[in-house]
Amino acid sequence: MKEKIAGTGLKVTHQRMVIYDAVLQMNFHPTVEQIYEDIQGENPSISLGTVYKTLETFVEYGLIDRVFTEEGVRRYDPNLEHHGHIYCTNTREIVDYYSEELNEIITGFFKKRKVNNLKIKNITLQINGDKIDPDKDITIK
Template identity: 35%
Template sequence: MPTTPQNMEEHLALFEQACRAAGLRVTHQRLQVYRQLALLDTHPTAEILHQELRKKIPTISLDTVYRTLATFAAHGLINKVETIESQARFEVALMRHHHLICSSCKTIMDFQWQSVDDALLPSEVSAWGRIDTRSVVVYGICHTCLQQTPLPGK
C-alpha cells in the first residue's frame, strides 16, 4: 500500500501530525525513513531502506533505520510484516490489508478481504482478552514461480 509522489506531501503532513500526537519528535531522519517506506510497495527490509536513504542522507546509520522503524511500529504508524525470512519487513499502515507470500521467491503482496475484516471472531477469542488487530497470511506459489519450475515442492 504505497503512496504516489502526487499525494506524498499531504501524506507526510498527516504523518507529522501523528508523530506529534504520539509525542514523537519530528526529525529529518524520521521524515525521510517514513517517506522512503511510503514510496515503496515492496515491503523493504531495514537494510534496503538504509541503502536507499543513504542516497539522500549519506551519513544515516543502519541503527537509526532500525530504531526509527521500531519506534514507528510501536506507535502503530507502520506495520512490521510477519514473514518466513529472518529479516523483518515493513510497510506504512495506511489501509487494512492482508498478505500473500510466495514460498518460492518470498515476494509479499497485499490484498484486501473485507469479509474477514468484518467477520465476528470465534467466542473463545473474544473471551481471551482485548483484540486489536487481525491479519491473514496466505502462502502459495506465485504464477511467475509456477512457470519457472513446473512442480515446486509445497
C-alpha cells in the same frame, strides 16, 4: 508527513522525515536493509542501526505496520488500512489483500467462539505460498 509524525507525539527530526518518506515511497513492504540502501546516497550519516530503531519506533507509535515473512524477516508497511498479506517464499514478494467479506467472517467467528483470557488487539491473515508461474502476478478474486 511532518504532521503525521507530530500527530503521534514523536519529535519531528530530519532523520525521521527521511526514513518515513522512504517507507512511503517503497510500496513493496521493504526490509530494514532496503530502506537503509535507499536513503544512503543522500544521507550517508544515518546508520543501519538508526534506520532499524526508527522503524521500530514508528511501529510502536502506530505510524507504520510490521510484517514478518515465513522466514522471520521483518518488513515494513505504511498502509494502515486493515488488510491481509499473501507472501511468496520463492520471489519474497508480499501482495496486499483486501476483503471486507473475509474480515467479517473472521471477526464473526471469534465473536461466536470466545477466546478466553485474551483481549484481541487485531487479527491479521497471512497466506504463505510458492508462486507457480514467475512471469505472472499473484491475484485473488
